[in-house]
Amino acid sequence: MANKPVNALSKAIRTGLIDAMNMALANDNVEAIVITSELALFSAGADISEFSSGDLAPILPDVLTLVENSSKPVVAAVNGGAFGGGLELALACHYRLSTNHNKVGLPEVHLGILPGAGGTQRLPRLIAPEKALQMIVTGAPTSVKAISELFVSIVEPSELLVQAIKVAKQAVGKVIPATSLIKLSSSPEIEALCEQTKVQTSAKARGFFAPAKCIEAVKAAFELPFAQGLKREGELFEECMHTPQARAQQHFFFAERVAGALPQIAKDTALRDIKQVAIIGAGTMGGGIAMNFANVGIPVVLLELEQAALDKGLELIRRNYENSAKKGKLTQEQVEQRMELLTGTTSYDDLSEVDLVIEAVFEKMSVKKQVFEALDKVCKPGAILASNTSTLDLDEIAQCTSREQDVIGLHFFSPANVMKLLEIVQGAKTADDVIKTAMHLAKTIKKVGVLVGVCFGFVGNRMIEVYGREAGRLMLEGATPQQIDKVIYDFGLPMGPFTMGDMAGLDIGYFVRQSRKEFISHDPSYCTVADELVEAGRVGLKAGKGVYLYDAGSRSPIPDPSVLDIAKRKAKELGIQRRDISDQEILERCIYPLINEGANILLEGIAQRASDIDVIYVYGYGFPVYRGGPMKFADEIGVKEVLARMKHYETALGEYGKHWFTPSPLLEELAQKQQTFAGFKA
Ligand code: 3H9
Numbered sequence: 001m002a003n004k005p006v007n008a009l010s011k012a013i014r015t016g017l018i019d020a021m022n023m024a025l026a027n028d029n030v031e032a033i034v035i036t037s038e039l040a041l042f043s044a045g046a047d048i049s050e051f052s053s054g055d056l057a058p059i060l061p062d063v064l065t066l067v068e069n070s071s072k073p074v075v076a077a078v079n080g081g082a083f084g085g086g087l088e089l090a091l092a093c094h095y096r097l098s099t100n101h102n103k104v105g106l107p108e109v110h111l112g113i114l115p116g117a118g119g120t121q122r123l124p125r126l127i128a129p130e131k132a133l134q135m136i137v138t139g140a141p142t143s144v145k146a147i148s149e150l151f152v153s154i155v156e157p158s159e160l161l162v163q164a165i166k167v168a169k170q171a172v173g174k175v176i177p178a179t180s181l182i183k184l185s186s187s188p189e190i191e192a193l194c195e196q197t198k199v200q201t202s203a204k205a206r207g208f209f210a211p212a213k214c215i216e217a218v219k220a221a222f223e224l225p226f227a228q229g230l231k232r233e234g235e236l237f238e239e240c241m242h243t244p245q246a247r248a249q250q251h252f253f254f255a256e257r258v259a260g261a262l263p264q265i266a267k268d269t270a271l272r273d274i275k276q277v278a279i280i281g282a283g284t285m286g287g288g289i290a291m292n293f294a295n296v297g298i299p300v301v302l303l304e305l306e307q308a309a310l311d312k313g314l315e316l317i318r319r320n321y322e323n324s325a326k327k328g329k330l331t332q333e334q335v336e337q338r339m340e341l342l343t344g345t346t347s348y349d350d351l352s353e354v355d356l357v358i359e360a361v362f363e364k365m366s367v368k369k370q371v372f373e374a375l376d377k378v379c380k381p382g383a384i385l386a387s388n389t390s391t392l393d394l395d396e397i398a399q400c401t402s403r404e405q406d407v408i409g410l411h412f413f414s415p416a417n418v419m420k421l422l423e424i425v426q427g428a429k430t431a432d433d434v435i436k437t438a439m440h441l442a443k444t445i446k447k448v449g450v451l452v453g454v455c456f457g458f459v460g461n462r463m464i465e466v467y468g469r470e471a472g473r474l475m476l477e478g479a480t481p482q483q484i485d486k487v488i489y490d491f492g493l494p495m496g497p498f499t500m501g502d503m504a505g506l507d508i509g510y511f512v513r514q515s516r517k518e519f520i521s522h523d524p525s526y527c528t529v530a531d532e533l534v535e536a537g538r539v540g541l542k543a544g545k546g547v548y549l550y551d552a553g554s555r556s557p558i559p560d561p562s563v564l565d566i567a568k569r570k571a572k573e574l575g576i577q578r579r580d581i582s583d584q585e586i587l588e589r590c591i592y593p594l595i596n597e598g599a600n601i602l603l604e605g606i607a608q609r610a611s612d613i614d615v616i617y618v619y620g621y622g623f624p625v626y627r628g629g630p631m632k633f634a635d636e637i638g639v640k641e642v643l644a645r646m647k648h649y650e651t652a653l654g655e656y657g658k659h660w661f662t663p664s665p666l667l668e669e670l671a672q673k674q675q676t677f678a679g680f681k682a
Contacts, residue, residue, distance in 0.1 A: 001037045006044035009085045011055065013047075014063050017089075021066050032168035033070065035093060036077035036161065045084025048111065048250055051241070060085050060117040061234065064092035068178050073171035077164035079157065083141070084108050088115055091122040091150075094176050097164045098144040099157045105141035109210050111253060112246030112626065116237030120217035121229045125182040126150050129190060129218070133197050136214045137205075180226040190222045207492045208626055209245045244636050248628030251678070252618060255611035255629065259450045260439055265432045272384060272437045274444075278303060278354040280371050282313025282344070285388060286360035288416030291317055292445040294338040295417070301354060302344045310344040317342060320417065348378045356441075358410055360388040363511070368392060369400045376401040384434055386410040387425075391457045391512055394427045404429035408438055411458060413620045414504075421619035422447040423458050450615050453606040456516070459613055460620045462601065463630070466593040466660070468509065471497035472527045473656070474586055475564075476571045478578040481547050482559050487586040492624025497590065499557050501530065502546035510534040523659065528570050529563065588645050595634045595642055599664035602680060610677035631677040640671040 001007045001017075009017075017035075024030040037043060046060055067074050067089070076082075076090035078098040087104045090096050098104070106115045106123070114120060115136060124132040127147050135142055144154055155163050194215050205211035213236045220232040240246055277293045278301040279286045290300045294317075304310035321335040330338075351357060357379060359371045368387060375385050385407045387397050398407035409425025422442045426435055435451065442449025452458045457465055471484050485496025501509065510531060513520065520526040533539075533546060540546035541555060548557030571578050598613045607613050614629020627633045634642050643663050650661035670680065 001035070001043060002039060004039065006041050007037050007039050007086065008044050008047035008049075009060055009063075009089070010047040010050060011057075014058050014060060017063050018058055018066060021070065025070060025072060030072065031172045032073045032075065034075045034077055034161070034164045034168050035067075035089065036079050036164065039080070041080040041086075042076075042078045042082040043086025043089060044081070045086045045088070045108075046117070048253060051250055052247075060088070061230070064089060064117050068092040068094075068180060070094075071176070073168055073174075073176055075164050075168045075171070077160050078102060078104065078144070078151075079160055081105075081141070084115065084119075085117050088117040088119040088122070091126065091179060092118060094178065095167050095171060096151045097160060097167060098151050098154050099160050100145070100154050102144045102154075103141040104144060104147075105139065106136050107139040107141070109137065109139040109208075109214055110249060112208075112210050112243060112249035113240040114210055114214045114217050114233070114237055116233060116241075118230055118233070120214065120233045121221045121226060122179045124218055124221045125179050125184060129222075130193055133193065133215065133218050136218055137197055137201055137211050184222045186219075186222040190219070194219050207624055209243050210240050213240050245626040248626055248632055248636065251611070251628045251632050252614065252625050255614050255632075256448055258609065259448060259612050259615045260443070262436060262439060262451065265436055269432050269436050271440055272355065272382065272433055274298065274355045274384075274437065274441055276301070276354045276356075278351045278357045279360060280357060280375075281360040281362075282310050282316075283360065284316070285412065285414060285416055286358075287313050287317045287320075288414065288418075289358055289360055289388065289412050290342060291320065291338070291417040292412075292447070294341040296445055297341065298444075299341045299343070301350060302342060303346070303348065303351065304344070305346055307346055310346060314339075314342060314344055348374045351375065352378050352380060354379065354383060356384045356386060358386045358388055360412075363389060363391065363508075365392055365396065368397050372397055372400050372407070376403065382406070384408060384437065386438070388412055389425075390461050393456075394425050394454045395429075398427045398429065405431040406434060408434050409454075409458070410438060411460075413460075419620065420446075420448050421460075421616060422449045423460060423616065423620070424449045424451050425458055426451055426453055428454070448615060448619055450612045451608060452612075452616075453604070455601075455604065455606050459598075459601055459607050460616050462606075463594050463597045463613075463617075464621065466597050467590050468497055468501065469526060469660070470589045470593055472530055473525055474581060474589060475529060475567045476525055476574065476576050476578075477581060478571075479581040479586055480559070480564060483581075483583070484586050484590070485557075487583045488590060490583075491587060491591070492627060494622040498547040502540035502548055502550075502557065503555075505540045505542060506530050506534050506546050507539040523656070525570070525574050525576065525656070528574075529567050532566055532570070533563070589649060591630065591633070592642050592645055592649075593660065595630050596646055596661075596664045596667060598631055598634075599666040599670075599677070602677070602682065603664065603666045605682055608682070610680055635676040635678055639667060639676060640674075643667045643671040 001013055003013050024033050074093045075095045076093035078090050082090050082104045087106055106119050108115050120136055127149055148154055152167050197215055201211055217233045217236045220229045276299050279290045280303050282302040282304045290302055293300045318339055321338055324330045325332055325335050357375055361367050361371055387409050390411055394409045398404040407427055408430050411423035413419035413421050424438045439449045456462055474484055481498040485498050488496040538545045541550055544550050547563055549560045601607050610631035613631050617623035617629045618625050623629055646661050646663040650657045
């Protein structure tokens with residue numbers, strides 16, 4: 001097989017496999033068949049881009065039946081990763097060999113489906129049921145050594161083809177060991193295993209449709225004869241494939257990959273060398289950012305003006321690494337190696353040789369400017385000067401240097417060593433090679449970089465502001481924080497807006513609001529309960545009290561009736577009539593303005609594509625991937641419907657609605673032209 005870049009089993013490859021099999025079967029000089037790949041991968045499985053086209057004939061299960069029913073032995077020489085249908089092809093062969101450092105897997109569950117070309121029926125026939133179930137339900141790749149029973153042998157890459165041909169020759173004239181002939185039967189142990197897997201995966205699988213179907217399909221392998229099991233797998237596959245979740249997850253697969261594309265930047269633009277990095281500020285954020293680089297072997301200098309703060313920051317990083325070691329994620333040796341890459345300084349003079357500086361100091365323009373003025377004086381020409389600001393005007397920061405072309409925003413999300421998202425903020429004068437280097441760097445530190453433009457809050461925080469505003473207003477109008485949080489949690493986010501606010505610290509939003517008074521002054525209801533809480537010292541989890549109360553050492557929110565009393569009093573003062581609010585209204589009023597803001601962001605060119613916004617929301621804010629992100633969610637329910645509901649609230653909520661629910665012109669345009677966000681081109 002040779003279908004660049006990943007040997008996706010497209011229509012052409014499936015047809016090619018059928019033709020090649022038929023040719024080999026018809027040719028008396030052919031005694032046995034070896035299937036392998038000319039690329040570095042064996043195969044990434046079915047061609048996901050074909051799923052929406054509908055023309056899937058000849059279907060993969062039929063190709064694999066032809067392979068398995070071959071009267072001549074078929075050997076898979078798995079020369080590189082084999083995923084999804086790629087692994088299923090290998091499972092349908094009569095013998096398998098692999099190279100030794102190879103990984104294989106059945107990741108279909110991440111696409112909202114299940115292995116639909118016999119994977120759920122053949123894998124449990126070839127490896128231990130618990131391993132098969134884990135692979136199918138989690139979709140996680142596995143080293144071939146962990147499932148060595150699947151292979152006749154695991155060899156060095158240079159040996160693979162020679163050995164595979166040897167196995168093929170030895171098989172000639174012997175009984176062909178078709179996997180489908182292996183008999184399985186159900187038992188109380190299998191029943192228990194399936195139940196246990198359901199329980200084990202329930203937290204991670206919350207809201208997802210496919211994982212339970214994966215378990216059902218594997219169960220069928222034990223309960224039904226092979227042919228019927230295959231049929232059952234096909235039915236369950238179809239059931240999954242036609243859900244909005246499958247569409248959303250497949251959309252997200254491509255969204256994540258396209259996010260890195262920079263078509264506006266010339267292909268031959270050279271990258272800048274990043275061999276040493278400096279971080280300004282060794283607080284939680286700065287420390288987390290530093291860990292990303294140490295994790296991939298890039299030395300980091302941390303700068304704090306006070307030695308005590310520096311020591312504290314380095315100590316916090318060590319504690320984080322030690323905790324990972326305790327959990328078995330790192331060895332003690334790795335902890336020490338990483339710590340050796342981290343050095344501290346209290347002097348800007350020590351930053352003269354670094355290639356990249358990331359500022360992670362207090363979110364205040366005057367403080368940021370001081371830092372950039374200092375960096376401008378000491379950093380070598382060509383060094384990239386980055387700010388981790390989450391809301392401030394990057395261009396204003398850049399203007400206080402003599403090198404605006406070298407200034408960029410690298411907005412990490414907290415905890416910075418864990419969260420996958422990196423918003424890469426392009427200033428008015430940021431050079432192309434700086435953008436390209438930042439995007440490349442995101443990959444190096446295992447993040448997903450998304451390019452955004454300059455505006456208040458960029459993409460993520462600009463959109464989250466309207467969501468938070470609406471949650472606060474709903475509390476004034478009659479909903480409780482628990483009701484609002486539950487609606488959002490049930491929609492699929494890891495927590496609701498009030499739990500999130502408490503966790504992040506209510507003082508953060510409060511501080512931002514202080515610097516945006518002119519933007520919100522016309523609306524006295526704007527986050528007014530949150531403001532009162534912060535002014536009373538109730539800043540959230542870290543204070544043991546915010547919108548909720550917290551027992552010492554606990555993160556579990558406890559509802560506090562006194563917060564509702566504040567909401568009632570404020571509502572009265574503002575002349576807001578309190579009423580029962582339905583869950584549907586809560587959902588629409590939190591999510592639709594967020595989508596509307598996304599539409600404005602697209603119109604202004606702050607994001608390159610709607611799918612980039614989806615990537616930001618899934619990786620930065622925990623928007624459920626099975627909804628594809630807010631813009632995909634809008635496409636799924638219909639842009640027209642979102643527009644209609646925005647218009648409804650625009651009038652139903654009086655003055656408040658008139659101001660905050662004005663539909664984006666893009667929403668109007670797409671609805672009128674019956675187009676989707678996915679199809680929108682700036
Ligand atoms: C399946 O098999 C269903 C069956 O059970 C039943 C059928 C009836 N199709 O990720 P990369 C593209 S479902 C189409 O950057 P890497 C990708 O978009 C399938 N395109 O490379 C990108 O394009 P571009 C189950 C695919 O080296 C380019 O290839 N299999 C597919 O970092 C490079 O991709 C999976 O879910 C595909 N299957 O990682 C595996 N795969 O250059 C999905 C990739 O235009 N694939 N592309 O942006 C992966 O997980 C990774 O691509 C892989 C390589 C680990 C293989």
